[in-house]
Amino acid sequence: MNQPYSSALLENAVNEFAKLPGIGRKTALRLVLHLLRQEELSVENFGNAIIKLRKEIKYCHVCHNISDSDTCSLCSDPNRDDSIICVVENIKEVMVIENTHQFKGRYHVLGGVISPMDGIGPSDLEIDSLVKRVSEGGIQEIILALSATMEGDTTNFYIFRKLAPHNIKISILARGVSVGDELEYTDEITLGRSIINRMPFNETFKP
Amino acid sequence: MNQPYSSALLENAVNEFAKLPGIGRKTALRLVLHLLRQEELSVENFGNAIIKLRKEIKYCHVCHNISDSDTCSLCSDPNRDDSIICVVENIKEVMVIENTHQFKGRYHVLGGVISPMDGIGPSDLEIDSLVKRVSEGGIQEIILALSATMEGDTTNFYIFRKLAPHNIKISILARGVSVGDELEYTDEITLGRSIINRMPFNETFKP
Known part of the structure; x- marks a missing residue:
């Protein structure tokens, strides 16, 4: 018009x-x-x-999160656990995870996921700097908190391979039926995986 | 959140x-x-x-449309008809009517409609300046192009009363079934009015 x-x-x-x-x-x-x-x-x-x-605007030189200073408030907070790093796609996911109040470690913002269709390869992401952080020692666990998409899975696998020599625990977010979802409307793949990865009922009471 | x-x-x-x-x-x-x-x-x-x-930003001192100069491009265009003024609520309606390419007169932007619920009375609108424009002469017709709501109707009636002494033609936009509407889904009031105001079939061919 x-x-x-x-x-x-x-x-x-x-x-x-x-x-x-x-x-x-x-x-x-x-x-x-x-x-x-x-x-x-x-x-x-x-x-x-x-x-x-x-x-x-600046980007934190440690985790690449958005920041007003060279080191962001999450990386400089002395009350957070240095031994565990949560790897996320973008700064939005940092906020989402912070809102859950379930994670008290550090973050690492990749800046995206590997997506050949969009021309994004591993070198376009902050993967090398993640490997460097891990190789500097002191880290016991990496949580891969990427999207449950093909691109996310590819990136998970790439990082897993890169970090394999370092002998640290590498975990990903639990996959399963969303809280509040009706089983009737849950997709088959999610439902199938949640059967395979079923967990002891008493463990669901964990905080 | x-x-x-x-x-x-x-x-x-x-x-x-x-x-x-x-x-x-x-x-x-x-x-x-x-x-x-x-x-x-x-x-x-x-x-x-x-x-x-x-x-x-400036507002045209003639029609109160938005403008970069004291007189807007629509008021200063020598190719438009000075004898007919289309009264609209806001500058948005000027654009919408201009897009129809069916009107070549001048405009007058009221800045809203009379709405006691929102505390908008006649003195908050550019009604006095409209009456002044009409009283200066040269105008043969006023088209009231306000919303087909109670507030629009109230404002129409108020302007109609104000302009009554000036002996000029005052018209409002035709009310009826929208072009493309299925009759089944047309509301009863619109349908009722379009029966009362039915028009000779051959007049629908007018440009």
Whole structure:
């Protein structure tokens, strides 16, 4: 749809918003008109927050998580366990796992998974730096917390092979029926695996 | 959901995005992470486009449409008909009507409709300036193109009363079955009105 904007400023702002993923031109226009109704100062804060973020953001030199300083707050926290590293795809997964409050070790952000279809090979990911962290010693367990997809499984296997010489425990997240799922609607592969990997009933009471 | 962001910059940007209508914290995070992957220059353009828009935008002093100059391009276009004014709620409706290519007159943007529930009375809208435009002469017809809601109808009636002394033609958009609608799913009020306002079949061929 051709939008005969009466203002080049408006058109420019709409174009910029419409570049965002999942934001079409209609939504972009709605958002821009919303901003027009806000105080000038609050719109300025919005624009500057984005510019400042992109300009000043750093990545932790240890785990590659997003950070305001050279070492992120999770890597510099003295109360976390140094002997266990949770390997995740992106910083989003760090947040998701932190929200569970079930993990008190360190993280390692790969920056994605191996995906030949998207042209992402092992060298595009932070795998070498993970191997380096492990070879420096002190680490007893690696938890591979990648997506349960083919790409995730491929990456799991690649990292497993790379870390094999180091004689540490390597685990992956449990696969099974999601909590709250009705069995009738659970897919066959998940259900099949959860039968194979069935666990003693009394172990389900573990904290 | 509590999000333990590892960066205050990130948290700030997410907070700003989450203020936009229809954008929750999850979507805000997705958009911010997208921006982080973009070139620094393009993110700067995005932020500045918004700030510049809010700072430099003007409203046309004739029709109150959004504009880069004091008089908008629609009001200053010499090829448009000065004798007919289409009254709309907001600048969005100007765009929608312009897209139909069926109207070549001028516009008048009210800035909303009368809505006592939202505390919007006639004095909050650009009704007085519309009456002034009409009283200055040269206008033969006013098209009321407001929403077909109770608030729209109330506003139509209020403007109709205000303009009654001026002896000009006042029309509203045709109400009826939408083009492409199946009759089975058309609501009763619309269907009822479209029977009352039925039109000669040969008139439907008009351009």
